[in-house]
Amino acid sequence: MEAGIVGLPNVGKSTLFNALTSSQSAQSENYPFCTIEPNEGIVSVPDPRLQRITKYIKPQKIIPAALKLVDIAGIVKGASDGEGLGNKFLTHIREVDAIVQVVRCFDDPDVIHVAGKVDPLADIDTIDTELMLADMQTLENAIGKAQRAARAGDKEAKVRLDAIEKCNAHLETEQPLRTLTLSDAEAKAISSFGLLTAKPILYVANVSENDLEGKDPLVTLVRDHADKAGAGIVCVSAKLESEIAELDPADRDEMLADVGLAEPALHHIARAIYKTLGLQSYFTAGEKEVRAWTIPVGATGPQAAGVIHSDFEKGFIRAEVYTLEDLETYGNEKDIRQAGKLRVEGKDYIVQDGDICHFLNKT
Incomplete structure (x- = not known):
């Protein structure tokens, strides 16, 4: 399973991805559409339980769980109609299992915001709207075939048609499909559609280096939105985490202590993404290795x-x-x-x- 990191241009999305995957690639230029193809990376999921196990079982190696991340190029208003790189971006999102949306919660005159001002809720609304419009187009393309098959007596098509109609009605209320409850049969009937707003979502509030606890009013807005949506939220300074990720372990620990962090915020993000994907770990433990294995809940x-x-x-x-x-x-x-x-x-x-x-x- 994999998660896609999305966001408007210049919110810190690729900086965060590079830090998470310890990428040493050059930083992108300060303009929209700088990432044309999605980058992929494998991220370890830090789990303190592995170290607790090795106090009693001494292995030759320790293998943590891992997850796949995809850095998807910045979405802009009108993407569902082909603006920017349009449907190419939406196709990349369709292929992942969960969405990690980075929203900017700090002001910096040196980093241009595509909308001209920092407004995280407006950013969230822009992406939600584009994904909902794309879902509505997908359902519109599918409904005719489902109607014809249902009229011909196809029972599975009838279930599919019911699900399509429920989804359309829900989207018309401007609510993403992850907030709609379908029966198992209905969900299965439309699972091949890859509906974007049905995917679970995690919000990452990109904060300034002076607000690592996320006390800024902008973060409060995102936190309230996430609570209402039943989604998770993690606060991180992508710039700071990028700097920490480039340090040697000893220097890294010293810098973490200096800024008052027990561990990199990236660890919290990796665990939160793991949870958002509906994953958990079990362990095998022996002299050869102590290992975390990834399974669905x-x-x-x-x-x-x-x-x-x-x-x-x-x-x-x-x-x-x-x-x-x-x-x-x-x-x-x-x-x-x-x-x-x-x-x-x-x-x-x-x-x-x-x-x-x-x-x-x-x-």
């Missing part, structure tokens, strides 16, 4: 095993599971087993975030 034991290897899902027999708290209490897996804390779970077990698992499979 709600994955079963066989599905979790299949992330390691598809044969593990097919041949799944059972999972042996314990928690990090068990490990910290008893010190090792042998004592966890002797204390009766090692659980044996079957095919219907829903793997929980943070489970430490061994999978037994048919060989």
Whole structure:
């Protein structure tokens, strides 16, 4: 699964992407449409639980979870009608699983805002409007075929038509589709459409270096909007994080201490994106490696095993599971087993975030 970073030109979107992916590419020029093709990067998801596990199980290596990010060129008003690079941008968004929208929450006369003033809610509205217009066009293109098939007695087409009509009605209220509840059958019927506003969203408030806690009134506006939309929000100074990312570890720690941060804000963003994508981690732990494996929330034991290897899902027999708290209490897996804390779970077990698992499979 992957997330796409979007925003108007000159809000700090590519600076943030480069910092997240430790990209050393040159900074883009201070004008719109500087990123023509979407850049992609893999980002580790910092997880303190990995270090806690390695206090008791000493591995040869530690492997964190990772996620894929796509830096999508800046969207402008009229994109759905072909303005700027138009539908090319919208196609890139259609291919990701979640949206990370960077909004500028600081003034800087040296960095031109495409709208001439800093107004994060207006920026959000611009992108929401373009994505909703694009969704309306997608639904309009699909409705005729669904109507004809439904009239011919196709039951699946009838479900699809109902879903299209519900989506259209919702969009006409100027609300994104992520705020619309569809039945599982309806959602499945239109899943191939790649509707943009149905994707989960995370807001990243790009703040000044003097407002790392996000106390500026502009941030408050974004925070209130995110709360009403049921979305997450993270505050970050993209410029500062970019500078921190370029430092050696020792200098990085010193700079973090100087600005009062326990860890880079990028770590918070990576974890927030992971959550926005509906993902969680379970762990495998042994002398060879301690590793975080990425699964969707709600994955079963066989599905979790299949992330390691598809044969593990097919041949799944059972999972042996314990928690990090068990490990910290008893010190090792042998004592966890002797204390009766090692659980044996079957095919219907829903793997929980943070489970430490061994999978037994048919060989």
